[in-house]
Amino acid sequence: MSIAEHDxxxxxxxxxxxxxxxxxxxxGTAAPDAAPAPATMTMAAALNLALADALAADGxxxxxxxxxxxxxxxxxxxxxxxxxxxxxxCFDTPLAESGIIGTAxxxxxxxxxxxxxxxxxxxALPAFEQIVSHVAKLGNRTRxxxxxxxxxxxxxxxxxxxxxxxxxxxxxxxxxxPGLTVVSPSxxxxxxxxxxxxxxxxxxxxxxEPKKLYWSKGEVDTTVTAEIGSARVARDGTDVTxxxxxxxxxxxxxxxxxxxxEGRSVQVVDVRSLSPFDDETVTAAVxxxxxxxxxxxxxxxxxxxxxxxARVFERCFEYLAAPVRRVTxxxxxxxxxxxxxxxxxxxxxxxxxxxxxxxxxxx
Amino acid sequence: xxxxxxxxxxxxxxxxxxxxxxxxxEAYALPDADTLLTAYRGLVEGRRINEQANALVRQGRLAVYxxxxxxxxxxxxxxxxxxxxxxxxxxxxxxxxxxxxxVAPAEALVLLKGDWHSGYDVRAHRVAPQATPLATQLxxxxxxxxxxKHRGEDSVVLALCGDGATSExxxxxxxxxxxxxxxxxxxxxxxxEFAISVPLSRQTAAPSLAHKAIGYGMPGQRxxxxxxxxxxxxxxxxxxxARAGGGPSLVEAHTYRMQAHTNADDDTRYRERxxxxxxxxxxxxxxxxxxxxxxxxxxxxxxKRFAAxxxxxxxxxxxxxxxxxxxxxxxxxxxxxxxxxxxLEEQWQLLHGELERDGLAHAAAATNGxxx
Numbered sequence: 001m002s003i004a005e006h007d008x009x010x011x012x013x014x015x016x017x018x019x020x021x022x023x024x025x026x027x028g029t030a031a032p033d034a035a036p037a038p039a040t041m042t043m044a045a046a047l048n049l050a051l052a053d054a055l056a057a058d059g060x061x062x063x064x065x066x067x068x069x070x071x072x073x074x075x076x077x078x079x080x081x082x083x084x085x086x087x088x089x090c091f092d093t094p095l096a097e098s099g100i101i102g103t104a105x106x107x108x109x110x111x112x113x114x115x116x117x118x119x120x121x122x123x124a125l126p127a128f129e130q131i132v133s134h135v136a137k138l139g140n141r142t143r144x145x146x147x148x149x150x151x152x153x154x155x156x157x158x159x160x161x162x163x164x165x166x167x168x169x170x171x172x173x174x175x176x177x178p179g180l181t182v183v184s185p186s187x188x189x190x191x192x193x194x195x196x197x198x199x200x201x202x203x204x205x206x207x208x209e210p211k212k213l214y215w216s217k218g219e220v221d222t223t224v225t226a227e228i229g230s231a232r233v234a235r236d237g238t239d240v241t242x243x244x245x246x247x248x249x250x251x252x253x254x255x256x257x258x259x260x261x262e263g264r265s266v267q268v269v270d271v272r273s274l275s276p277f278d279d280e281t282v283t284a285a286v287x288x289x290x291x292x293x294x295x296x297x298x299x300x301x302x303x304x305x306x307x308x309x310a311r312v313f314e315r316c317f318e319y320l321a322a323p324v325r326r327v328t329x330x331x332x333x334x335x336x337x338x339x340x341x342x343x344x345x346x347x348x349x350x351x352x353x354x355x356x357x358x359x360x361x362x363x
Numbered sequence: 364x365x366x367x368x369x370x371x372x373x374x375x376x377x378x379x380x381x382x383x384x385x386x387x388x389e390a391y392a393l394p395d396a397d398t399l400l401t402a403y404r405g406l407v408e409g410r411r412i413n414e415q416a417n418a419l420v421r422q423g424r425l426a427v428y429x430x431x432x433x434x435x436x437x438x439x440x441x442x443x444x445x446x447x448x449x450x451x452x453x454x455x456x457x458x459x460x461x462x463x464x465x466v467a468p469a470e471a472l473v474l475l476k477g478d479w480h481s482g483y484d485v486r487a488h489r490v491a492p493q494a495t496p497l498a499t500q501l502x503x504x505x506x507x508x509x510x511x512k513h514r515g516e517d518s519v520v521l522a523l524c525g526d527g528a529t530s531e532x533x534x535x536x537x538x539x540x541x542x543x544x545x546x547x548x549x550x551x552x553x554x555x556e557f558a559i560s561v562p563l564s565r566q567t568a569a570p571s572l573a574h575k576a577i578g579y580g581m582p583g584q585r586x587x588x589x590x591x592x593x594x595x596x597x598x599x600x601x602x603x604x605a606r607a608g609g610g611p612s613l614v615e616a617h618t619y620r621m622q623a624h625t626n627a628d629d630d631t632r633y634r635e636r637x638x639x640x641x642x643x644x645x646x647x648x649x650x651x652x653x654x655x656x657x658x659x660x661x662x663x664x665x666x667k668r669f670a671a672x673x674x675x676x677x678x679x680x681x682x683x684x685x686x687x688x689x690x691x692x693x694x695x696x697x698x699x700x701x702x703x704x705x706x707l708e709e710q711w712q713l714l715h716g717e718l719e720r721d722g723l724a725h726a727a728a729a730t731n732g733x734x735x
Binding site for chain 1: 479480481484485486491492494496499501502503504505506507508509510511513514532533536537539540543694697698699700701704705706
């Protein structure tokens with residue numbers, strides 16, 4: 001029994017893609033060959049649509065992993081793909097993560113574009129050697145003779161009441177590895193666009209899907225493209241910049257709302273691409289407000305949050321009114337479900353951090 | 364298929380004995396004289412390459428060399444059984460196989476020389492890059508073959524590993540994936556009795572490594588790894604089966620690592636000299652020479668011609684490895700990702716500035732700040 005099998009059923013099958021619904025909603029006036037109009041859907045549905053569109057667009061794309069076939073994935077992200085594209089294009093593997101990544105390496109060497117699912121973040125660890133020693137390095141080892149157009153999808157993070165090994169945030173391990181691109185969407189639109197960009201990328205991408213946001217809804221325009229390596233200003237504000245990625249972006253936006261009610265104008269930047277990192281957008285944002293808080297679920301010690309904090313200090317020191325703060329998970333193993341609410345960064349913790357940013361000196 | 368059909372024989376397949384006489388085998392035919400002569404030439408060259416590489420280590424021109432002295436029959440046969448469209452997935456000890464497949468020795472030894480992590484065009488030769496982790500390449504081989512099957516190609520992948528690698532999880536996962544997906548891969552284990560210092564008895568309690576195959580639902584076979592005729596026959600059968608859609612199989616060659624693991628290893632600490640001496644009598648090269656000479660298939664002129672060819676290869680190795688490569692520091696940053704990240708660009712500029720300050724900036728690097 002997987003903890004993923006709880007009440008919600010996120011994704012619509014790919015062949016009932018929401019685009020049709022959207023056309024109806026807009027009066028169905030679009031020409032048959034025109035791009036489908038934006039539609040509202042969950043992040044899970046957006047990911048499913050991105051996979052379906054990538055499979056349809058490129059015969060070399062293959063999707064595989066554990067339970068991704070008939071079941072459609074424990075989070076239903078691959079729902080309907082086997083039925084629509086066949087066993088050759090979307091298939092279940094033996095239960096072996098190193099085998100999944102290792103064979104994906106060979107497939108990528110031989111012209112395919114594998115998109116693999118790691119089911120849960122901590123379950124990817126048996127494949128760590130393949131990811132770090134081969135996926136990340138083969139292009140470099142062969143002086144570009146081999147490329148690794150490989151996407152490793154990892155449902156990551158907590159907030160869903162998962163038991164041990166189902167809610168870790170492993171992004172620092174991957175972001176620390178030269179050769180890996182690491183991205184994480186926080187909206188259905190980015191989920192769609194970033195996943196399409198990741199599959200199109202000639203380089204290997206670790207694609208971190210915030211489990212907590214799988215069922216969050218938003219508009220998806222399938223014609224919108226994403227550039228890997230760019231951050232996104234998710235909310236404008238003038239007093240302080242919150243820097244976040246994945247599920248923490250939703251938290252940052254929520255905190256910004258509350259802060260606004262208290263009279264503080266809070267800017268939110270969705271870092272989105274952990275590696276490569278968009279120093280330009282982040283630096284400009286923090287310089288514009290002079291204060292920053294980094295928010296992430298992972299333990300803070302030697303973390304992506306630490307890296308962001310350090311980069312902001314290096315680039316924005318003379319613009320800062322206060323030290324850059326971090327609000328992160330504790331340096332404990334990820335919390336059991338009944339402790340999760342104590343562990344995870346929440347609105348109060350973010351607001352408390354904002355309150356420490358030397359506001360009096362401004363007066 | 365009866366499950367017992369998947370089991371290897373109780374003893375290794377052997378077609379030419381240690382003294383050069385032939386053994387009749389109902390299942391495996393002795394390769395023809397031309398093939399054996401070609402193999403002999405490969406053994407002569409392989410032996411010379413191993414000797415020369417060892418010498419280059421002593422001279423400090425190679426950082427390290429894992430010798431395949433004594434295993435040349437496995438090395439040469441691995442290259443000989445593959446067609447142009449097939450792929451070889453070697454380990455770090457398989458440089459002679461890589462060279463026998465057509466890679467120039469100097470390119471094959473780049474990893475061990477330290478000029479880069481791999482030195483040959485993997486696509487041109489259809490040889491995957493050598494690397495030092497154990498068994499990881501077996502999974503790459505399986506995926507590669509899966510893609511070949513997916514694309515409707517009839518190429519076969521020959522994946523090499525040693526006895527130590529059979530203890531790794533990736534060995535198991537590779538066997539299992541290959542059998543489940545029924546892909547055209549031949550796993551070829553060169554059981555040379557030692558993983559650095561640890562003997563086979565500490566790697567497995569199985570009757571043989573080839574016996575592992577039945578657990579995955581694929582056939583396994585054991586072969587005398589110092590008998591190039593037998594290795595050729597058994598591997599050819601396995602490759603042919605894979606190409607015909609018969610799926611993967613496992614071949615275990617019983618051979619012996621005559622020299623230390625590498626020059627950094629002291630093998631007197633873990634094995635008796637008598638044991639090593641005993642294997643000299645089973646030498647793959649001397650054995651085939653005895654057989655071919657007795658069969659009047661090898662005359663003195665041919666022997667001299669092969670020796671001269673091996674000498675030429677050795678001379679080319681010396682020349683290439685005694686030459687310092689023109690290293691471009693920008694190469695550190697050039698291949699990490701397809702397009703350089705801003706972070707890498709910044710770091711290259713830092714290094715470039717340091718080199719310029721020291722008057723060491725590479726001419727090409729100085730005019731080309733990046734590849735983007």
